[in-house]
Amino acid sequence: MGDVVFVVRGPVRGADVPGLCDRLAAVVRASGARRVTVDATALGAGGPEAVGALARLRLTAKRLGCGLSFVGADERLVGLLGWLGLGQVVGEAEEGEEMGGVEEGVDARDPPR
Template sequence: MGDVEFVVEGPVRRADVPELCERLADLVRERGARVVAVDARGLGGPGADAVEAVARLALTARRLGCEPRFARMDPRLLGLLGLLGLGEVVGEAEEGEEPRGVEEGVDARDPPL
């Protein structure tokens, strides 16, 4: 059990997404992965097909008990995901929230609310 890398080769069209998810699922099951690093540069720029691919790949990994971590994503796609409220899918924090895996520190000298 451990980490695995999954490379998305593009360009990705909507019709490619089910096969991508199936390949990801096979890899995660085969390796017993707990974390999958998704090299997302093959997704290209912002668009509906790329957004669907990101969302469905993340969902596929999570359904298998595996944490997806996206890397090398086009900044414009990352921005679009944030605008759509899907930034958390790729590990970005929503405005005013701590990033996933980071907890706000508490100062013992702070009075209770």
């Protein structure tokens, strides 16, 4: 049991969100992770779909008893998340700090499994 990194590749559409949440849940259950770091680098400035996806991922992690934070998010996306009260989960890894042991790449354009 340790931390996991969950990579979200954009762009994200509203229809992609349930699949992303299902994949996050599967990764958490399989790894027994207590904390998930979502790498949101590929989402760019985001938009409503990206904000909605990140909010739903946070809710999914919470329901699984897992902490969640975001890294690599564009400052405009961070601003939107802060405005929605989700800014406290956006952070960068400390310099020299490793980001976890399991990495799961998710492309929002992939069909759900």
